[in-house]
Amino acid sequence: xxxxxxxxxxxxxxxxxxxSEVLRITWLSxxxxxxxxxxxxxxxxxxxxxxxxxxxxxxxxxIALLNxxxxxxxxxxxLFVTVLLWRNGPLGSLGILYTPSAMILAQAIIASPIxxxxxxxALQHLPQGLRLQILALGxxxxxxxxxxxxxxxxxxxxxxxxxxxxxxxxxxxxxxxxGNIKGQTRVLTTATVMETGKGNFDVAIALSLVLxxxxxxxxxxxxxxQQRGRRP
Amino acid sequence: MNRSTYLRxxxxxxxxxSSVFLAAAPPAEKxxxxxxxxxxQDSGLLDDLVPRFEKQxxxxxxxxxxxxxxxxxxxxxxxxxVLLVHSPEAEKALVTDGTGVNRRIVMHNDFILLGPAAxxxxxAKHTAAESLQRIAAAKALFMxxxxxxxTHAMELKxxxxxxxxxxxQTWYQQTGQGMGQTLxxxxxxxxYTLSDRGTYLALQKKLxxxxxxxxxxxxxxxxxxxxxxxxxxxxxxxAGARAFADFMVSKAVQARIKEFGIGLYGSPLxxxxxxxxx
Numbered sequence: 045x046x047x048x049x050x051x052x053x054x055x056x057x058x059x060x061x062x063x064s065e066v067l068r069i070t071w072l073s074x075x076x077x078x079x080x081x082x083x084x085x086x087x088x089x090x091x092x093x094x095x096x097x098x099x100x101x102x103x104x105x106x107i108a109l110l111n112x113x114x115x116x117x118x119x120x121x122x123l124f125v126t127v128l129l130w131r132n133g134p135l136g137s138l139g140i141l142y143t144p145s146a147m148i149l150a151q152a153i154i155a156s157p158i159x160x161x162x163x164x165x166a167l168q169h170l171p172q173g174l175r176l177q178i179l180a181l182g183x184x185x186x187x188x189x190x191x192x193x194x195x196x197x198x199x200x201x202x203x204x205x206x207x208x209x210x211x212x213x214x215x216x217x218x219x220x221x222x223g224n225i226k227g228q229t230r231v232l233t234t235a236t237v238m239e240t241g242k243g244n245f246d247v248a249i250a251l252s253l254v255l256x257x258x259x260x261x262x263x264x265x266x267x268x269x270q271q272r273g274r275r276p
Numbered sequence: 277m278n279r280s281t282y283l284r285x286x287x288x289x290x291x292x293x294s295s296v297f298l299a300a301a302p303p304a305e306k307x308x309x310x311x312x313x314x315x316x317q318d319s320g321l322l323d324d325l326v327p328r329f330e331k332q333x334x335x336x337x338x339x340x341x342x343x344x345x346x347x348x349x350x351x352x353x354x355x356x357x358v359l360l361v362h363s364p365e366a367e368k369a370l371v372t373d374g375t376g377v378n379r380r381i382v383m384h385n386d387f388i389l390l391g392p393a394a395x396x397x398x399x400a401k402h403t404a405a406e407s408l409q410r411i412a413a414a415k416a417l418f419m420x421x422x423x424x425x426x427t428h429a430m431e432l433k434x435x436x437x438x439x440x441x442x443x444x445q446t447w448y449q450q451t452g453q454g455m456g457q458t459l460x461x462x463x464x465x466x467x468y469t470l471s472d473r474g475t476y477l478a479l480q481k482k483l484x485x486x487x488x489x490x491x492x493x494x495x496x497x498x499x500x501x502x503x504x505x506x507x508x509x510x511x512x513x514x515a516g517a518r519a520f521a522d523f524m525v526s527k528a529v530q531a532r533i534k535e536f537g538i539g540l541y542g543s544p545l546x547x548x549x550x551x552x553x554x
Contacts, residue, residue: 079293082286131511132354136511142309223339225339226326226339228336240456240457242318242320242478243459
């Protein structure tokens with residue numbers, strides 16, 4: 045129990061003194077996971093719209109694959125991305141292994157199926173007749189898609205939150221493709237693992253608390269967007 | 277909120293986040309990948325030395341701290357430029373097959389056997405081999421790294437020297453994790469374990485695992501720096517690797533290694549060895 049209080053105290057100390065190292069890794073965590081979530085949003089929404097609005101053979105298989113992808117283990121993604129990005133590997137010429145770009149790539153692979161899967165369920169949950177009704181009112185196809193997305197705003201934002209939650213909290217992929225390099229690719233989760241390894245449990249607890257506060261802040265903003273205009 | 281406001285917010289967000297890409301990336305020939313063991317990082321030594329090296333030479337070091345086994349495997353594939361490791365047998369094999377060149381001794385400390393203060397197997401005051409035999413005879417819990425690291429390699433060598441094959445026994449457990457985590461687990465489970473002295477000293481206060489055996493000549497823990505052969509792997513940063521290896525054995529760095537840790541832990545974590553025969 046002492047250790048948890050010690051961690052709390054350390055967290056407050058690191059935050060109040062604006063410890064530059066902690067600020068840097070917090071900001072990098074937000075940047076990497078934020079960028080990965082945005083990319084995943086673009087990929088995931090597109091996939092969800094395409095699958096939801098079209099009938100094609102093997103559709104159920106595609107949906108099953110997307111739903112399986114929601115549970116992609118980060119270490120597996122990390123391993124594959126590392127092997128692809130090795131300088132003697134197929135994508136080695138990019139030279140992005142052990143950079144934030146590689147972490148964004150890996151996290152986007154993790155979050156895209158999460159966002160696609162939940163978005164797809166959200167779109168399929170809309171009343172069947174809605175699409176025809178919108179089109180009958182003279183809307184173009186892009187307008188129809190936009191209106192459907194607006195209609196499904198609540199679960200779509202939930203998809204974004206799930207995607208962001210999945211990547212801000214993962215450590216397996218980030219530590220493999222990023223390397224936890226000080227000042228370059230160290231983020232909150234990888235730093236927590238390292239400090240635990242060093243036996244600096246108070247710092248590790250402090251970093252965890254910073255991570256929780258960060259996740260809460262981002263989700264508070266998203267929840268605000270989600271719930272706006274709804275009566276309590 | 278209408279569509280254009282969404283767009284505007286989205287763009288602003290994307291701009292803020294994309295600054296991560298714009299952070300001036302150094303040119304490839306200035307990037308150096310150092311594959312090393314967890315002990316050099318967890319003890320804080322590299323946090324002390326790497327910034328000095330970067331400042332002196334202008335290289336950007338990407339320190340990948342993994343077990344010696346993985347570090348050497350990265351060297352074998354040409355995925356690292358320079359190695360700082362402590363697994364002599366595997367290192368010699370690397371040099372023999374021509375992947376590693378210019379292997380030079382940097383420093384040493386030693387391995388120590390730790391265990392619960394009560395010492396249920398009674399290993400204190402015995403040789404390393406006898407200690408392991410007593411642990412096996414008492415079936416006392418032993419935590420192995422089990423991760424192919426330098427420490428794990430040493431531990432396997434010691435079991436072999438003691439004429440024992442503990443793998444598969446219930447009292448012999450593998451953590452598969454770094455030294456720090458393994459020490460924490462051994463402390464929690466009141467188990468025996470083998471550790472390098474550097475990591476132990478850095479963690480000592482939080483552990484409550486006393487040293488039960490030390491000083492046996494077979495427990496010497498030697499760190500070497502090895503450059504990855506650029507002839508075999510053209511993408512290797514040979515100039516950077518040479519610069520880093522030279523830096524590690526330089527007089528100034530050797531002097532720094534000698535005093536590193538005295539302030540924090542009361543004794544040095546590593547002893548400089550550059551230029552001495554193995």
